Amino acid sequence: MDSFIVISLIKVVVVFAVLMTTLAYLQWVERKVIAHIQVRPGPYRVGPHGLLQPLADVVKLITKEDMLPPYVNKPLYLLAPFLAITMSLLSISVIPFGPEIEVAGHRTYMQLTDLNIGVLFVLAVSAMGVYGIALAGWSSNNKYALLGGLRSSAQMISYELPLSLAIAAPLLLSNTLSLRELVNSQAGGIWHWNVLHGPFPQIFSFIIFLIAGFAETNRVPFDLPEAENELVAGFHTEYSSMKFASFFMAEYANMITVSCMATLLFLGGWVAPWPAEYGSSFVPAAVFAFAGLMALYHGANPGRRRDRYTLPVFGVVFLIIAAIFLLPMVQSWLAPLFWFCAKTGGILFTFMWIRGTLPRFRYDQLMGFTWKFLFPVAMVNLLVTGFLVALRP
């Protein structure tokens, strides 16, 4: 019992630290990705390739003046950012990152806790997250904030329906609500993943899930709650300093949750695309070695003057990581973690890619799209899946 508490505490600390770092650096990655889509270098001043930019941002946000406007509804105004960030960080506690591992004689799961209603837990927590945004908009006592909050809650209520229906279809295939068993039911290779697995491949519900996930996290092209040119900044207009930062972090944490859920539900979680006996465990090492060699090559032929010193360092770091992936004792847990992060990262990249590509919807288009198209399609998809699963011998 004592070792259980100690292990759980260590896992909580590790997951929290990694999550916070990821949140900070996700923003750097997003700025870089969008910058490269728009053919500009992006953050480049603070540290090599702007790598210390998140640190500078954190310092800036903490040291800013924390304003409390006199006309707000004080208790709810203070409660809203707290609710938003708590609910968005809470759902990471049921996400499994990898299989059971053994560290210093203790067997433990790479997951904080395995609930047998894990999927419902994530849905419940994300449903509670709406309050953060709605209350922020209302309690600010500001027209723009109120409009942003109203838009956001209407949008989240509407898109929750196709989202839930899209989640229900792969659950029919896997026949469980536990996220760990969900992944175990998809083991064996890419053709066993729910997105491709028979009797009815869940490719449609995967796409519906992603679209509804974009709307749930208020991302482009559904970012009407914070449409700058109409609503100043939407629901967080009146927030400053760390209170603004918590909304910001909540948005990115929600993005991570949606990506993790898509990975677990449709893309087989930490399962490699093909079995290890055909060499899937060498893919991580190969990827990092290729990245390292690319960095070394570009360091030898630098495009910018500073690259001559920074890129070789990155190259050596990547080659060391590639070597670590080849060590047999860490491979058993590092390889699943790599596949989980690769799939989640791929979906996160899609988030950024779409932000750099698509324009914003109009509000009536947004509502019409979900009620007249997305919801019926999700319904038909669920019915067809249900029939085929019932007819399955």
Add this chain to the structure above:
Amino acid sequence: MDVILFLVFAVIAVVCAINVVVQTHPISSAISLVGVMGSLAVLYLLLGAEFLAAAQVIVYAGAIMVLFVFVIMLLNAGAETRKGRSLLVQLLGVPLLVAFLGLMAYFVQRLYPQSTSVHFGGFTKGGAKEIGRALFTTYLLPFEVTSILILIAIVGAIVLARKEGD
């Protein structure tokens, strides 16, 4: 541990429930109601009904109350002004409340005279599987009747909403 958690969340539920009535502003009342729903979900969880707890949060706290808050925000309802209480309320309010609570306690005592104390975590049939099985076998008729009732309500809502346009 279970008893402590029960007491904490039972107290939160009762305090939030009282707060729903005491608050003058509709939004504050609605948020207190969310608190009631949330602590009830924790109580379900303590009793081993994890599916019911999740459904409670998703449906009541996450969907119905969000709609309440949304409508209150949309109508921009202001805080109520407290009117002076009438003489009847001042005289009879507290005695009637005490009488009502006494009657409730009496009926609970009469109906469940030797109720065995609840064992927290002793009940393990609250999973999604058991509830689904029960809904589609033992309680199939009530379940279907409820669905028709909800359908009628939806149709009624659409008819009422369309009336102005015609």
